[in-house]
Amino acid sequence: MPVTSVHQDPEALTMTVVADFAAPLERLWDAYADPRQLERFWGPPTYPATFTRHDMYVGGRSAYAMTGPEGDVSRGYWEFLDVKAPFSFEVRDGFAHADGTPNNDLPSMRMTFAFEATPGGSRLTTTTYFASMAELEQLVGMGMEEGMRQAMGQIDDVLADLHTFAADLPAAAQVLSDTQVRVARVIRGSVQQVWDAHHDPKLLQQWLLGPDGWSMPTCETGTEVGQTYRYEWRQDDGGATFGSTGEVLEIAAPHRAVTSERMYGDGIPDDAPATTNELTLTPTDGGTLLSLVITYPDAQTRDIVLGTGMVGGMETSYERLERTVLAG
Known part of the structure; x- marks a missing residue:
């Protein structure tokens, strides 16, 4: 299991997840930059994601849908606030309606993703910033922490799959x-x-x-x-x-x-x-x-x-x- 720690800070209104991987920094970054790879782990195994848009540049936007075993769909979006490849990116992460517009009835969060090389490969530190204690409790209560653990548990298989995403493959x-x-x-x-x-x-x-x-x-x-x-x-x-x-x-x-x-x-x-x-x-x-x-x-x-x-x-x-x- 790549997740090594999860820390909730009620005073700072943050949740920080640290995960370590036996893969080079650039390989881990590409897994987040490439929608074909990202959708294989962004979401728990029972709610796989499909990204219909993934524009990884400042001002860009992503749109995704996670489909459950009963056909229920949960939609979300990212707004890219900062991108410093291959070391970090920052997004506004929120819920979306079926037409892709933000669902403001549910909270949105600022999230930072920090990548660093380690002696054994690479480390990803994901920090989620909440607007209030009520929002933190609401999203954790909806299963956010466990969902992130399950999602990140799938990344190792994606990183190991070098052939599927090799640069010399045809369209x-x-x-x-x-x-x-x-x-x-x-x-x-x-x-x-x-x-x-x-x-x-x-x-x-x-x-x-x-x-x-x-x-x-x-x-x-x-x-x-x-x-x-x-x-x-x-x-x-x-x-x-x-x-x-x-x-x-x-x-x-x-x-x-x-x-x-x-x-x-x-x-x-x-x-x-x-x-x-x-x-x-x-x-x-x-x-x-x-x-x-x-x-x-x-x-x-x-x-x-x-x-x-x-x-x-x-x-x-x-x-x-x-x-x-x-x-x-």
Whole structure:
């Protein structure tokens, strides 16, 4: 059991949990920075979490849902107040409604996570700050301490799983809900380099091509909220042509961009449904974790698109990004 101590301080209105791990500091940090890993332990074993958003930068936000054995769902959010990788981060942790908005009927807490190297690996000290003694007693009474013990008891298995999250793995899709899919991959480059490669037209035209035999003659990007973008691809042999267009909904360079997307062109119906794409870039060991959460109108559309080989095409493009843009 990695938890070595739990201390409640009624005068300071804090609860401090110390846990030790037989893994390097950077490996432990990455477990919290990567939503694929974080959701494997953030929550007790009977209430596993799913993170639909995880923006680990100052001003960023996370959204998660923990689902119980009877299908009951508890939702929460983090607001990142400070991030000093790989040594500490601070969040406002609170409960959320089904639509993701804060549930102010329940208390929120300030939490700090401090990481340090030890002779045997690494240590994590998590301190929770409560607004009042009543809130401390309420949340401890709801099982907060035991829940943290159970959650942290799962971290060792995640840290030991080096293969699943290795930097040399191809892009992979994970179904988050009936309408959402997350595609993730570690790109061998800095956050700024990967961001530029997604927003500089001259760079995009070098790698965002899918299978060999295609070019991208039209590439108009949007870099501010409200701007539109338009991409068009053409087969080199003069065959099919198709494109995508949409609007920039949110942007926080170089970490997060949210856009709408609608496909058009040969073989694509005029009423093809639009999606919302949330791109998040997070520095991790080995490069930059690219996480793309795609929201579809329904499960049927989600499955149809996944069945087209979309993820394989994305992997081909990401390989080209590393080989032709970032390698230079």
